[in-house]
Amino acid sequence: MSTPTSAPLQSEIPPAREIILTRRFSDRVFRGVVTAGGFVSLVVLGLIALFLASRSIDIFKTFGFHFITGFKWDSGDPDNGIAPVLGIGAMLIGTIVTAVVGLVIALPVSVGMALFLEYYMPIRLKKSLTMVIDLMAAIPSVIFGLWGFFVLMPHAIYWAKLLHKYFGWIPFLDVQAPIFERSPFIAGLVLSIMIIPIVTSISREVFSQVPLDRIQAAYALGATRWTMIKAVVLPFGSSGIAGGAMLGLGRAMGETVAVYLVLNLYFQPNFQVLFSAGGSVASMIVTKFGEAGQLELQGLMAAGLVLFIVTLIINFLSNMIVKRTSRTGN
Amino acid sequence: MSDVMEFEGNKDNISTKAYLEEAVSQPEISSLASVASHHSAPGSQPLGTGLEARGVHAWFGKHHALADVNLDFPAGTVTALIGPSGCGKSTFLRTLNRMHEFIPGAAMAGEVLLDGKDIYEPGTDVTKIRLKVGMVFQKPNPFPSMTIAENVLAGLKLAQLKAVNKDDLLEECLHRAGLWNEVKDRLKAHGGSLSGGQQQRLCIARALAVKPEVLLMDEPCSALDPGSTLKIEETVRQLIESVIVVIVTHNMQQAARVSDYTGFFLSDGGPGQLIETAPTSEIFSRPKDPRTEAYVTGRFG
Numbered sequence: 341m342s343t344p345t346s347a348p349l350q351s352e353i354p355p356a357r358e359i360i361l362t363r364r365f366s367d368r369v370f371r372g373v374v375t376a377g378g379f380v381s382l383v384v385l386g387l388i389a390l391f392l393a394s395r396s397i398d399i400f401k402t403f404g405f406h407f408i409t410g411f412k413w414d415s416g417d418p419d420n421g422i423a424p425v426l427g428i429g430a431m432l433i434g435t436i437v438t439a440v441v442g443l444v445i446a447l448p449v450s451v452g453m454a455l456f457l458e459y460y461m462p463i464r465l466k467k468s469l470t471m472v473i474d475l476m477a478a479i480p481s482v483i484f485g486l487w488g489f490f491v492l493m494p495h496a497i498y499w500a501k502l503l504h505k506y507f508g509w510i511p512f513l514d515v516q517a518p519i520f521e522r523s524p525f526i527a528g529l530v531l532s533i534m535i536i537p538i539v540t541s542i543s544r545e546v547f548s549q550v551p552l553d554r555i556q557a558a559y560a561l562g563a564t565r566w567t568m569i570k571a572v573v574l575p576f577g578s579s580g581i582a583g584g585a586m587l588g589l590g591r592a593m594g595e596t597v598a599v600y601l602v603l604n605l606y607f608q609p610n611f612q613v614l615f616s617a618g619g620s621v622a623s624m625i626v627t628k629f630g631e632a633g634q635l636e637l638q639g640l641m642a643a644g645l646v647l648f649i650v651t652l653i654i655n656f657l658s659n660m661i662v663k664r665t666s667r668t669g670n
Numbered sequence: 671m672s673d674v675m676e677f678e679g680n681k682d683n684i685s686t687k688a689y690l691e692e693a694v695s696q697p698e699i700s701s702l703a704s705v706a707s708h709h710s711a712p713g714s715q716p717l718g719t720g721l722e723a724r725g726v727h728a729w730f731g732k733h734h735a736l737a738d739v740n741l742d743f744p745a746g747t748v749t750a751l752i753g754p755s756g757c758g759k760s761t762f763l764r765t766l767n768r769m770h771e772f773i774p775g776a777a778m779a780g781e782v783l784l785d786g787k788d789i790y791e792p793g794t795d796v797t798k799i800r801l802k803v804g805m806v807f808q809k810p811n812p813f814p815s816m817t818i819a820e821n822v823l824a825g826l827k828l829a830q831l832k833a834v835n836k837d838d839l840l841e842e843c844l845h846r847a848g849l850w851n852e853v854k855d856r857l858k859a860h861g862g863s864l865s866g867g868q869q870q871r872l873c874i875a876r877a878l879a880v881k882p883e884v885l886l887m888d889e890p891c892s893a894l895d896p897g898s899t900l901k902i903e904e905t906v907r908q909l910i911e912s913v914i915v916v917i918v919t920h921n922m923q924q925a926a927r928v929s930d931y932t933g934f935f936l937s938d939g940g941p942g943q944l945i946e947t948a949p950t951s952e953i954f955s956r957p958k959d960p961r962t963e964a965y966v967t968g969r970f971g
């Protein structure tokens with residue numbers, strides 16, 4: 341036993357130590373404040389969802405899935421034995437149609453504006469124009485609605501007639517009767533102006549992050565500004581633009597007062613965007629809220645819940661898209 | 671300073687006037703055969719008369735970065751520009767293909783003559799200048815959204831050129847950049863999937879695809895390992911048959927290995943200056959200026 345034998349392996353490896361981080365008092369206080377702030381927004385969101393759900397649970401029990409797919413909204417007449425039928429299908433479709441029209445108009449304008457701001461505009465003027473565009477987002481929506489009704493609509497009707505005259509053979513630009521007032525097209529125009537600031541500012545943000553070495557690589561190969569933008573800026577910014585578009589879509593779908601003023605609500609699904617019949621869940625809630633009875637009120641809450649969830653999904657998708665940009669950007 | 675040229679401070683502002691005057695003409699690479707013959711039989715087709723810098727000064731705002739540089743780049747040669755950091759050699763390089771003016775506040779004076787014509791002359795189409803004077807950057811910068819093949823041919827699209835046979839051009843450029851054997855089976859892979867050294871050679875191939883007369887290389891190996899560096903140096907030696915190469919380097923062995931002429935830049939607190947220019951062997955064996963000697967023997971810098 342003179343030669344030392346090696347001890348069993350287990351005893352040679354010490355157990356992992358527990359690493360204890362002692363935070364100083366001020367740090368703990370700050371953490372507490374920040375964490376509380378973070379949680380408040382979550383809690384508020386959760387409570388709103390809970391409130392809507394609790395108020396509308398009866399509706400879903402009564403009408404089931406038909407509430408979302410149905411096209412009829414009738415509060416019923418108990419005295420004459422007419423049962424109430426509530427369905428927001430047409431409104432939901434209308435919301436999407438109007439928002440998509442708005443987005444289709446807003447997207448090219450926004451991307452063009454963002455490119456102009458980032459790559460064509462003299463630097464001195466860039467800041468002030470950016471500010472003006474951001475200011476557009478601060479205008480109350482009722483102003484947009486009133487402007488849309490009194491100023492834009494007379495012109496827009498003319499544009500709609502032109503579109504119908506020359507492109508009426510495209511199914512969704514056809515109309516069943518020549519009534520062009522308060523159509524999804526006009527509501528979409530107003531919405532497009534409301535979402536241009538948000539889509540522009542997100543696109544511009546993405547464009548400003550295009551790596552300079554790629555831009556220079558393009559120019560060093562004899563690129564003009566436009567070919568450089570096509571080859572470098574747009575591929576880099578594409579998913580960012582998509583993210584911005586989705587955020588704009590979310591905003592457009594939730595828009596209430598402006599749409600209420602310029603859209604004729606109609607409880608049948610209508611895909612003819614130039615025709616004076618459309619839907620909007622948010623505007624419908626405003627319209628019906630004043631004279632709603634017990635059951636109808638619950639129906640409106642349920643409609644709110646559906647809109648809330650749809651908007652949430654869209655925001656979630658847009659977040660995912662924007663995140664993907666920042667990863668592929670490297 | 672009366673003939674200082676001022677550029678607007680936008681990051682992409684090609685001097686606006688020149689940009690507006692730029693004709694939307696579409697030059698055509700007429701025949702690849704001419705390039706091929708030119709490649710196989712050096713000297714059979716005369717190269718351009720070369721590139722000359724005449725009294726070039728450069729400023730960044732009020733900062734005078736470069737003073738009175740006179741330098742010739744004869745056809746069929748590689749010229750190395752050496753010197754410590756901040757001596758203005760990269761700035762000088764970027765005045766040679768008008769990339770200097772991308773930096774906000776940048777200004778320059780003097781003339782840069784390409785085949786006897788001043789590239790800063792009003793009315794010059796700056797995109798054509800950059801087609802004739804290509805550039806390879808310090809950091810490999812292939813376009814990540816494009817495949818290897820698309821990267822090589824990117825210049826055609828960017829400059830709106832038409833090539834007769836894109837496949838031949840692709841293969842030829844990758845051969846000349848010494849990359850063909852490594853990528854011929856995966857031309858559809860993305861440029862970002864290559865190693866750093868391969869990416870840099872991809873960038874060289876990309877620059878060659880638009881048939882430049884001059885290739886500017888701004889420390890092309892500073893981000894690469896020694897093996898890749900060697901490959902790029904071999905590539906550079908083979909390029910001189912058809913292009914004038916100007917290479918900025920911090921690596922004096924590299925300058926010695928790769929160049930025919932060497933220019934030594936130095937800034938003594940003021941603007942950078944060209945201290946000495948001579949055949950490379952002379953610069954490294956018997957420099958005329960004591961400052962050059964101090965630098966190449968490693969006593970400073």
